[in-house]
Amino acid sequence: MFLEEMIAPFAGDGGDDDDRPKTPKLLDVGCGCGGGAIEAAKAGFDVTAIDSSPAFIGRLSERCEQSKSLSISFEVADGQNLPAEYSDEFDFAVSAFALIFFSNPLVGLQETHRCLVPGGRLVISGWGDRGDSPAFRIIPDAVRDQAPDLISASNKKKPFLRTPEEVVTLMEQAGFVDIEITPNIRQTLTIPSAEEYFERFAMGSPPTKNMMMYMQHNMGDATVSRFKAEVMKLAVERGGGNPDGPIDIVSPAYFVYGTKGRNS
Secondary structure, three states, rough: HHHHHHHHHHHHOOOOOOOOOOOOEEEEEEEOOOOOHHHEEEEEEEEEEEOOHHHHHHHHHHHHHHHOOOOEEEOOOOOOOHHHHOOOOOOEEEEEHHHOOHHHHHHOOOHHHHHHHEEEEEEEEEOOOOOHOOHHHHHHHHHHHHHHHHHHHHHHOOOOOOOHHHHHHHHHHHEEEEEEEEEEEEEEEEEEOOHHHHHHHHOOHHHHHHHHHHHHHHHHHHHHHHHHHHHHHHHHHHOOOOOOEEEEEEEEEEEEEEEEEOOO
């Protein structure tokens, strides 16, 4: 989702070295199950995808087995400690709704900067103003309903980057130049079912998954079950009202682009 729009400005830009292969090399940082990596490979990039989750990389491996013509390599790796051999290796890097959740996003940006060739470009996506989309309030509203004490506890610290301006500041600190924001990107995401919504947005979100582990440990399995049921109920109500059909989620987002200086 959003990946095609994110990498559109990269088309025809092969980096700073005319002797490099014509197929541009792209690093997907925090690739998840690999949907974005697959789309980038289909668009003609030589993709290396990393994620810290062995389960996600395993799923990407399965998907690549089904599409052996795609140029994708992948490995389990921490985006805050990328392999040494990645230095000055990639023409482009993408982090789709991943780096913003890192425990230390500045370190993640510095590592990605190291891995780009001079003149290489990075794009990061983050979720937009969740107030614009009631569907985006599903999980926090479910927490407020089923475990209100967790709301005040979670507000004591900021778990991830919330605005493009925060991303810009960190990108500048990491050494990126020519930074640009593309705001107010909107797409409608269709998810097959409320169960799939829960798996993708609750189980697939590190902060939410950690919160659920805390909830289970301190409040019991019954609270977790009620939370899941509330998430699915709200997803149906706010996603079209069909309990047995697809959920339509209007998703606001922003992109931030940056370039590794040619003298870096």
